[in-house]
Amino acid sequence: DVKVTQSSRYLVKRTGEKVFLECVQDMDHENMFWYRQDPGLGLRLIYFSYDVKMKEKGDIPEGYSVSREKKERFSLILESASTNQTSMYLCASSPHRDRGRWIGSYEQYFGPGTRLTVT
Amino acid sequence: SQKIEQNSEALNIQEGKTATLTCNYTNYSPAYLQWYRQDPGRGPVFLLLIRENEKEKRKERLKVTFDTTLKQSLFHITASQPADSATYLCAPSSGANNLFFGTGTRLTVIP
Incomplete structure (x- = not known):
């Protein structure tokens, strides 16, 4: 089974802090998303x-x-957290x-999510 | 801009009936359309993918149709069970770098 893990389930940070969200997958997949x-x-x-x-930038x-x-690890960085970045990641x-790059043609495997609260 | 509408926020049906969920899209022409299931507090789980040249796709009790003329996909669950209760997301994709998700329909199957 594909396994995608995220470093934290819940995270509380203060406005202005630098935040790192880590993601690791164990199936040797080329594509990773946040x-x-x-x-x-x-x-x-x-x-x-x-x-x-x-x-590549998304929306x-x-x-x-x-x-x-590294292929198995994809990190999301919030350089200076703001309250409007409170969300589920x-x-x-x-x-x-x-080898095509049309991301919609492949199924995606999701991690459990990180609920980030910025106060 | 692209817009995706899933027929309703919530749908309640009796156990054993067929659930039909609708995904309508406007302002673009997806070549692929995916359906996912999401349980509360968890990440989405992939169910089915259908291509624009496929009219219908089936997997066990699940069936998806894709009508590019109507700009609509229908997702059916036959012989529904309480364990099918979840939020279902559609995700049409029209380009190399996009996969847009709808906001989902919350299905409740009543025993």
Whole structure:
């Protein structure tokens, strides 16, 4: 079974703090993703990566950065946390079978989520 | 901009009946459409993927249709069970870098 793990289930940080959210997958997937999920807005893509050291902006990258130094690990960084970044953060990974980059053509495997509260 | 609408926030049905969930999209033409299940406090779980040239796809008690003319996908669960109670998300994708999720329909199957 594919397993995607996230470093914390719950996190409370103060405004202005630098926040690191870590995600690890154990299935040798090429693609990894970071989403946030808010009531009434659904899942929104922040960033994704299709290879080590590669990244692409999603729909809402402002205020976030990412790092992928190893294939199995994808980190989301909030450089200076703000209250509007209070949300559920979900990491996902997907296989990359035919080397194409159309992310919608592959199923995604999600982690359990990190509920981040910024006060 | 792209818009995805899932027919209702909540749907209640009796055990044993067929549940039908609707996903409508506007302002784009997805080539793929995925459906996920999400339980409270957990990440979504992939269920089915359908391509634009496929009219219908089945997996056990699940069936998905994709009508590119109506810009709509229907998700059916036959012989529904209380264990099917969850939120179901649709996610159409039209380009290399996008996969947009709907806000979901919360299904409750009443014993």
